[in-house]
Amino acid sequence: MGQVKLNVEELGDFVKHMILNNQHIQEKGMVPVTINVEGEAGLGKTSSIIQLGEELGLQVEKLNLSQFEELGDLIGFPVKEYKIKNSEGKVLWITEQEITAANEKGYRVVDKRMAHAKPAWVQGKKDGGILILDDFTRADTRFMQAVMEICDRQEYVSWKLPKNWHVILTTNPDNGDYNVTSLDVAQQTRFISVDLRFDEKVWAKWAESVGMDGRCINFLLMHPELVTQRVNPRSFTTFFNAISSIKNFDNELPIIQMIGEGSVGIDFSSMFTMFINNKLDKILSPEDIINKDKGYVFGQLTDMIGEGDDLRADISSVVATRIVNYLLNFAKTNPISGDVLTRIEELFIDCKSFTDDLKYYIIKEILNGNKQKFSKLIMNPAIAKIIIK
Numbered sequence: 001m002g003q004v005k006l007n008v009e010e011l012g013d014f015v016k017h018m019i020l021n022n023q024h025i026q027e028k029g030m031v032p033v034t035i036n037v038e039g040e041a042g043l044g045k046t047s048s049i050i051q052l053g054e055e056l057g058l059q060v061e062k063l064n065l066s067q068f069e070e071l072g073d074l075i076g077f078p079v080k081e082y083k084i085k086n087s088e089g090k091v092l093w094i095t096e097q098e099i100t101a102a103n104e105k106g107y108r109v110v111d112k113r114m115a116h117a118k119p120a121w122v123q124g125k126k127d128g129g130i131l132i133l134d135d136f137t138r139a140d141t142r143f144m145q146a147v148m149e150i151c152d153r154q155e156y157v158s159w160k161l162p163k164n165w166h167v168i169l170t171t172n173p174d175n176g177d178y179n180v181t182s183l184d185v186a187q188q189t190r191f192i193s194v195d196l197r198f199d200e201k202v203w204a205k206w207a208e209s210v211g212m213d214g215r216c217i218n219f220l221l222m223h224p225e226l227v228t229q230r231v232n233p234r235s236f237t238t239f240f241n242a243i244s245s246i247k248n249f250d251n252e253l254p255i256i257q258m259i260g261e262g263s264v265g266i267d268f269s270s271m272f273t274m275f276i277n278n279k280l281d282k283i284l285s286p287e288d289i290i291n292k293d294k295g296y297v298f299g300q301l302t303d304m305i306g307e308g309d310d311l312r313a314d315i316s317s318v319v320a321t322r323i324v325n326y327l328l329n330f331a332k333t334n335p336i337s338g339d340v341l342t343r344i345e346e347l348f349i350d351c352k353s354f355t356d357d358l359k360y361y362i363i364k365e366i367l368n369g370n371k372q373k374f375s376k377l378i379m380n381p382a383i384a385k386i387i388i389k
Helices: 008-027 045-055 096-104 141-153 200-209 214-222 233-243 249-261 265-277 286-291 294-305 313-331 338-349 356-369 371-379 381-387
Strands: 004-006 034-038 059-064 078-085 091-095 108-116 129-134 165-171 191-196
Touching: 004 008, 008 034, 008 045, 008 165, 008 191, 008 200, 045 059, 045 129, 045 165, 078 096, 091 096, 091 108, 129 141, 141 165, 200 214, 200 313, 214 233, 214 265, 214 313, 233 249, 233 265, 249 265, 286 294, 286 313, 286 338, 294 313, 313 338, 313 356, 313 371, 338 356, 338 371, 338 381, 356 371, 356 381, 371 381
Parallel strands: 004 191, 034 165, 034 191, 059 129, 129 165
Antiparallel strands: 078 091, 078 108
């Protein structure tokens, strides 16, 4: 089965394209293409799709297939329907409960069939939406077969999804670590499959935007190798949130270790304790780097990161990433003052705690992220010279 590997940001761009393409082919009478997002637990498969649907102004309906017991909850319960016709030739399909009223209006029964009532999750839905069928391969095989019918035609016997709806499945890998049902070729070829992978820089950008503790962001950026199947973004984000109220980590190491062992395990929490013991939780925040006195900032950066042959490249890279994410997040809702632009220029020209490659990275990323608000930086000859190389 073909499968493209994407991070959460790339997944958003991919799904946006598929939605636009689905809208295009649906206008031609074709059935929209289903997407299967596969990935390890805790990567944010479902939450990222829900967020995207909200951004696009689409209704979002999430059904956790692994929790369904009655097939009727997914496809609707069986009902007997009657085809009726009046003297003018008008034809309708109605339920058994509507027969009496139809007879009173002059209709007569000409045919009957077994159908499925529209399920509760479809009722009241308008055009434009995303149907997330969560934990698809964890479901009973009866549900999986029914889902294939919905994927194929966006309908089931007697009901159909409204126009401009898009079906997205979420699954865990069939690698022996999850209790899932293997998909055969007939199932695999009914959708486009995406392999969602963790990207620490994408996670750090999200963490900055939601105001996560910067000390924790720094740690994860320094130790992305600690992210595994069992220590996933869901678990370490829970750990970080559980210690975020602690102002001074040094004074609360025992409780931090206990919380860590109960959420991310001994290895992760021990590395975090070492991070604190090495004073790396004291790295200057990007907000302070941009806004505090130049002498103080540059002195702190030199003490923590070093320069020249003593430069700590790992810390320098983390701080550069944090500066970029902070500036772009700040620029979303705030004007960029001359003082901020001056500080960026000072970091670029005068600061020796960043290599030329990192300085280029900082400028490139903030210009690509919000050229309108940071375009004045290009007027600085030293910056322009690097940008055009």
